[in-house]
Amino acid sequence: MPKIYTxxxxxxxxxxxxxxxxxxxxxxxxxxxxxxxMNALVGLARSFECGDVVDPFLGKIQNRLFVLGAELAxxxxxxxxxxxISETDITSIETWIDNLEATLPPLKEFIIPGGRGGHRxxxxxxxxxxVCRRAERELVTLSRDVEISQFILKYLNRLSDFFFVAARVxxxxxxxxxxxVKYE
Numbered sequence: 001m002p003k004i005y006t007x008x009x010x011x012x013x014x015x016x017x018x019x020x021x022x023x024x025x026x027x028x029x030x031x032x033x034x035x036x037x038m039n040a041l042v043g044l045a046r047s048f049e050c051g052d053v054v055d056p057f058l059g060k061i062q063n064r065l066f067v068l069g070a071e072l073a074x075x076x077x078x079x080x081x082x083x084x085i086s087e088t089d090i091t092s093i094e095t096w097i098d099n100l101e102a103t104l105p106p107l108k109e110f111i112i113p114g115g116r117g118g119h120r121x122x123x124x125x126x127x128x129x130x131v132c133r134r135a136e137r138e139l140v141t142l143s144r145d146v147e148i149s150q151f152i153l154k155y156l157n158r159l160s161d162f163f164f165v166a167a168r169v170x171x172x173x174x175x176x177x178x179x180x181v182k183y184e
Contacts, residue, residue, distance in 0.1 A: 017074040027142045032072050034135035039065040041128040050121035051173050053103075054166045057096050061159065064089055068152060072139075085151045093158040100165045104172055109180040111168070119174050122167040129163035132156055 013021045022028055039062055046058050068085050113126035136156040142148060171178055 017070060020075045027138065028072060028146065031135060031138040031142045032069050034131060034138050035065055035069045035072065038128055038131040038135055039069070041124055041131055045121045045124035045128060048119070048121035048124060050119075050125070050166070050170045053100070053173065054121075054125075054169055057162070057166065060092075061162075064155075068155065071149065071152065072142075085149065085155050087151060090151060090154045090158055093155070093162050097158070097162050097165050100162075100169050104165070104168050107168075112179040112181060113167070114179075118179065119170050119176055122170040122174075122176070125163045125167035125170065129160045129167070132160040132163060136160065 012024050042058050042062050042065070046055055046062075049055075050058065064085065067083070071084050113130075114123035136153065139148060139153055139156060143153070168178065
């Protein structure tokens with residue numbers, strides 16, 4: 001069985017899928033790292049039992065985030081046998097958002113993420129949202145130097161909206177009132 005460590009990154013370089021090496025602090029790796037961090041946070045939200053309505057979506061999202069990360073880590077943008085992020089992925093998230101939002105009371109105020117007495121899964125989803133926004137910013141920076149699929153940027157943009165709505169659903173299903181901003 002191969003070992004988890006390879007020692008090939010000991011000099012501060014890492015391999016790209018399909019060949020080539022870049023510095024571990026290269027913008028491509030910063031972007032991949034933010035996507036990886038977001039995926040771990042989605043896993044954290046799932047571990048807090050976010051419910052039968054939201055969890056199936058999160059499982060699908062985690063799988064697509066691995067694909068997205070591989071696409072970003074590929075020197076050519078091609079991940080081989082796995083289908084890259086596409087318009088279908090974006091449309092799916094939009095449909096999920098619309099269906100979940102239909103179950104919620106209308107949003108009239110700014111919501112404080114987490115909040116006292118909030119559900120841990122909802123707080124983790126809000127954190128996933130903020131990391132998703134960071135990944136999106138990192139991707140925009142990367143796109144100045146590297147050609148990036150337009151679908152990846154759209155996907156991350158919709159995904160942050162999904163996390164926001166999913167967090168609201170988790171709190172709503174658990175009968176937890178959303179903490180809102182008080183203007184004093």
